[in-house]
Amino acid sequence: MTNTVNVSSMLDESSSPMEESPLIEEILVPHNPSLANSPWPIFHQNSYAQASTTLRGIEATDSIEVEVLRTDLSSTSPWTVLSEEYDNGERVAWGATTTHVFKAFYDEDNFEVIDSYRIDFNPFTVHWGLAILAGNKVIVPDTERRKYYLFSDADPSDPNSKIVLENEFEVPEAIPGNTAHTGVTYDGWIIFTTTEGYIGAISPDFDDYDIIKLPQNPGEINFRNDLSIDEEGGIYIVSTERMRRINWQDGELSLGWEVPYNFRGKGCDISPKSNFEEFQMFVQGEPCTGSGTTPTLMGIDGQDELVLVADSHSPSNNLIAFWRDEIPEDWEGLPGYDRRVAAVTPLPYSTPDGNGFTAENSPTVWGYDVAIAQYNGFEPGPDLVPGVQKLAWNPETRTLDVAWATDAINFNGVMTYSAGSNLLYSSGQKGDDYYFWGLNWDTGAVELEVPLGQGDDFLDQGNQVTIDEDRTVLFASATGIVRLKPTALSTQEGVFFSYEQALELLAAEKIDVSYTPVEVGGINLGRFFDHGFYLNQNPDVAAAIDKGNWNSAFEHFTQIGWLEGRDGSILFNEIEYLIENPDVAEVIEAGDFSSGFQHFVLVGHIEGRNPSRYFNQAAYLLNNPDVNDAVQSGGFGSGFEHYVEFGAKEGYQPELSLYQEDFYLAENADVLEAVRANVFTDGFEHFVIFGASEGRQPSSLYNESNYLAANPDVSNAVANGDMSSGFLHYVTFGAAEGRLLAIS
Numbered sequence: 001m002t003n004t005v006n007v008s009s010m011l012d013e014s015s016s017p018m019e020e021s022p023l024i025e026e027i028l029v030p031h032n033p034s035l036a037n038s039p040w041p042i043f044h045q046n047s048y049a050q051a052s053t054t055l056r057g058i059e060a061t062d063s064i065e066v067e068v069l070r071t072d073l074s075s076t077s078p079w080t081v082l083s084e085e086y087d088n089g090e091r092v093a094w095g096a097t098t099t100h101v102f103k104a105f106y107d108e109d110n111f112e113v114i115d116s117y118r119i120d121f122n123p124f125t126v127h128w129g130l131a132i133l134a135g136n137k138v139i140v141p142d143t144e145r146r147k148y149y150l151f152s153d154a155d156p157s158d159p160n161s162k163i164v165l166e167n168e169f170e171v172p173e174a175i176p177g178n179t180a181h182t183g184v185t186y187d188g189w190i191i192f193t194t195t196e197g198y199i200g201a202i203s204p205d206f207d208d209y210d211i212i213k214l215p216q217n218p219g220e221i222n223f224r225n226d227l228s229i230d231e232e233g234g235i236y237i238v239s240t241e242r243m244r245r246i247n248w249q250d251g252e253l254s255l256g257w258e259v260p261y262n263f264r265g266k267g268c269d270i271s272p273k274s275n276f277e278e279f280q281m282f283v284q285g286e287p288c289t290g291s292g293t294t295p296t297l298m299g300i301d302g303q304d305e306l307v308l309v310a311d312s313h314s315p316s317n318n319l320i321a322f323w324r325d326e327i328p329e330d331w332e333g334l335p336g337y338d339r340r341v342a343a344v345t346p347l348p349y350s351t352p353d354g355n356g357f358t359a360e361n362s363p364t365v366w367g368y369d370v371a372i373a374q375y376n377g378f379e380p381g382p383d384l385v386p387g388v389q390k391l392a393w394n395p396e397t398r399t400l401d402v403a404w405a406t407d408a409i410n411f412n413g414v415m416t417y418s419a420g421s422n423l424l425y426s427s428g429q430k431g432d433d434y435y436f437w438g439l440n441w442d443t444g445a446v447e448l449e450v451p452l453g454q455g456d457d458f459l460d461q462g463n464q465v466t467i468d469e470d471r472t473v474l475f476a477s478a479t480g481i482v483r484l485k486p487t488a489l490s491t492q493e494g495v496f497f498s499y500e501q502a503l504e505l506l507a508a509e510k511i512d513v514s515y516t517p518v519e520v521g522g523i524n525l526g527r528f529f530d531h532g533f534y535l536n537q538n539p540d541v542a543a544a545i546d547k548g549n550w551n552s553a554f555e556h557f558t559q560i561g562w563l564e565g566r567d568g569s570i571l572f573n574e575i576e577y578l579i580e581n582p583d584v585a586e587v588i589e590a591g592d593f594s595s596g597f598q599h600f601v602l603v604g605h606i607e608g609r610n611p612s613r614y615f616n617q618a619a620y621l622l623n624n625p626d627v628n629d630a631v632q633s634g635g636f637g638s639g640f641e642h643y644v645e646f647g648a649k650e651g652y653q654p655e656l657s658l659y660q661e662d663f664y665l666a667e668n669a670d671v672l673e674a675v676r677a678n679v680f681t682d683g684f685e686h687f688v689i690f691g692a693s694e695g696r697q698p699s700s701l702y703n704e705s706n707y708l709a710a711n712p713d714v715s716n717a718v719a720n721g722d723m724s725s726g727f728l729h730y731v732t733f734g735a736a737e738g739r740l741l742a743i744s
Contacts, residue, residue: 349387532735
């Protein structure tokens with residue numbers, strides 16, 4: 001049997017320095033408080049238009065279920081975003097087609113349209129500018145009628161309630177051009193552009209607005225693509241002939257800077273066309289059309305701050321980086337370009353043989369890395385041109401360099417990067433068949449390939465991949481929404497088994513483990529830490545243990561991991577904590593704390609802050625009044641402290657626990673009798689001494705027979721007496737190796 005982690009990795013202690021991971025606060029985009037507290041509140045995921053997320057998505061080890069929700073509302077992709085949680089913990093997806101606004105369930109039990117609101121949009125107009133504001137208010141543009149609508153729920157607490165039109169704004173008649181796209185400033189104003197070179201801002205209450213006219217040349221096509229916004233009030237928009245920053249400050253718009261750049265390319269005909277003619281050519285991916293890609297922001301405060309746009313030059317498109325704020329004083333500029341241009345890098349896969357396709361689908365950015373794909377038009381045929389590439393900004397050389405490029409696949413939709421899975425996602429075609437792919441972010445290798453099928457059900461029309469907290473992946477197609485979700489058989493997200501529980505299991509196997517409890521801020525880290533989870537999430541730690549640099553994962557975590565921002569178990573998520581608590585990110589940046597977890601165990605849990613999406617302190621106290629009384633009387637510093645110290649083992653919040661006391665006693669009447677007779681202290685004592693080796697099921701989350709069936713090497717080891725149970729294998733090896741729980 002092959003094991004990637006030794007049992008000794010759970011045991012003793014030594015020390016060795018390790019290479020530090022980048023601090024997450026150096027990558028995360030500042031949260032826009034005006035947007036919904038949602039995994040995907042706006043197209044491109046965040047205000048920087050980066051189309052990246054910390055969340056895990058589907059992975060090659062998953063069993064993946066593919067479902068299609070045909071909305072029957074339009075023949076055009078309903079570009080979708082995700083709501084905030086309602087009072088019952090549910091979310092819905094909102095979408096806008098050419099005729100309707102709708103919302104839909106996509107949870108474990110339901111994948112269906114809840115309600116729709118017919119507006120009768122012009123059938124040739126696509127409404128990409130959907131955004132969900134804080135409080136689940138939904139902004140939708142009507143580009144033909146030049147309106148912006150504000151929708152909400154009839155009952156804000158009930159996701160099943162009807163859609164209601166709450167307000168609308170119509171662009172003044174004196175302002176020409178169709179509206180295009182939606183942005184939301186950090187102070188809540190709605191930003192829009194028109195195809196005739198205007199940009200406007202609508203107040204949150206829809207009672208006020210500001211509009212300015214921007215210069216344009218004959219034949220210059222304005223703002224067919226989305227826009228991006230930073231926390232300083234910078235708004236970034238592109239036309240066929242220039243890149244601009246618009247300043248938003250004190251309720252007024254003004255031109256910040258503009259740089260001339262021919263995004264169509266040399267030799268292209270710039271004679272005036274109608275907006276509609278241009279748009280038809282543009283969505284088909286024809287050369288010499290469009291205004292480049294959506295301006296995408298890279299770098300946060302204190303770093304090199306750039307805005308990235310690809311052009312449609314031939315024989316290859318270029319990815320252009322512009323300094324988005326102050327130009328460094330020592331920057332000499334690139335020959336032949338405006339000094340604000342920081343880089344112009346040819347893309348290996350684009351406009352093949354000079355006859356190819358306009359760069360259109362937006363870059364995907366994470367930190368200083370950026371990926372961009374070939375584009376094959378809104379409704380491509382089977383003869384597609386492949387090509388995906390990743391580039392990296394080097395702050396020392398100030399160059400944008402190609403990291404990898406592959407022609408193994410074609411991504412025709414807007415790509416999404418999952419940092420949790422380290423995969424770059426989108427859909428595309430091979431011949432007449434549609435697939436969903438995931439590329440390794442570091443190498444470009446294809447790690448995930450999901451066959452979807454044929455036909456318009458899977459035609460993405462350049463759409464965006466969205467990811468929810470339960471790892472569900474959604475993208476819109478010509479007929480509705482496609483959902484890809486890991487099934488219960490493969491999902492092991494949200495499972496907790498503490499280090500001390502694992503040590504009890506090993507002790508029952510006569511494996512002596514040296515262990516010194518560590519307590520910080522009232523939290524017993526041995527009862528918080530999950531060995532298998534930690535090694536699975538940190539393969540560098542596992543490798544260091546194998547080399548003898550560390551004696552145990554627990555030792556690594558308690559010495560340096562907890563200060564580096566590494567998560568010790570599912571009970572705490574560093575990224576989520578910093579997103580939900582921007583004040584904590586600020587004190588970390590100021591040097592007062594080393595990590596979000598350090599803040600949480602010393603201060604945050606006592607303040608009632610939530611450590612992750614898996615544990616809500618207020619709900620825990622509400623559901624357990626005895627615990628609430630103990631916290632109020634000073635017996636515990638917080639509900640979280642109680643859960644870690646006693647609650648997890650006693651069966652509080654059992655949905656998190658790999659061992660569930662109530663489940664075990666209910667399933668094993670003989671054990672219940674023995675516990676009542678004081679033969680065993682509790683069911684867990686019986687389980688670790690006898691139950692695991694007898695093949696008894698510890699919880700609804702684990703099934704011994706299924707685990708052995710899914711892992712023949714483990715089954716053979718148990719049969720040969722090398723391992724007493726599959727459960728022991730999972731705790732000591734399987735979780736760290738990423739093996740599936742095999743629930744049922």
